[in-house]
Amino acid sequence: MSQRILIVDDAAFMRMMIKDILTKSGYNVIGEAQDGAEAVEKYKELSPDLVTMDITMPEMDGVEALKKIQELNQEAKVIMCSAMGQQAMVIDAIQAGAKDFIVKPFEAERVIEAIQKVLR
Numbered sequence: 001m002s003q004r005i006l007i008v009d010d011a012a013f014m015r016m017m018i019k020d021i022l023t024k025s026g027y028n029v030i031g032e033a034q035d036g037a038e039a040v041e042k043y044k045e046l047s048p049d050l051v052t053m054d055i056t057m058p059e060m061d062g063v064e065a066l067k068k069i070q071e072l073n074q075e076a077k078v079i080m081c082s083a084m085g086q087q088a089m090v091i092d093a094i095q096a097g098a099k100d101f102i103v104k105p106f107e108a109e110r111v112i113e114a115i116q117k118v119l120r
Helices: 012-022 036-046 062-072 089-097 107-118
Strands: 004-008 028-033 048-056 080-082 100-103
Touching: 004 012, 004 036, 012 028, 012 107, 028 036, 036 048, 036 062, 048 062, 048 107, 062 080, 062 089, 080 089, 080 107, 089 100, 100 107
Parallel strands: 004 028, 004 048, 048 080, 080 100
Antiparallel strands: none
C-alpha cells in the first residue's frame, strides 16, 4: 500500500514541488493545506500516514499546528520544512514531536530519505 501524505505549506509553488517529488517516488499525496489551522482540520479528516509541514505560515505556524496534531495523535509522523536560519524553530518543532526536518530549497533525495526514515 502506498503511503498517504498531507503537504502543508503557505506557498502553492512549494506544495507543488514537494507533491512532484513524492508522486514520482510512488507516494500518494492525499491532501494539501496552506496554513496550520487548515492542516489540523485536514489531518482530522484524512488521517495521513505522514505530514510535511512548513514552519513559517500565516494563521497558525507549523510548530503550533504540529502540537495540535500531536494532541490528536501522539503517533503522528510530521516532517518539518524550514528555510535556512530557522534553527531555533526547528529545535522547538523537534521538541514538540516532529520526526525530522528538511531544509528549503528541497533536494529530492533528501526529501525521500527523510520520508523513508520516518515511515520505517
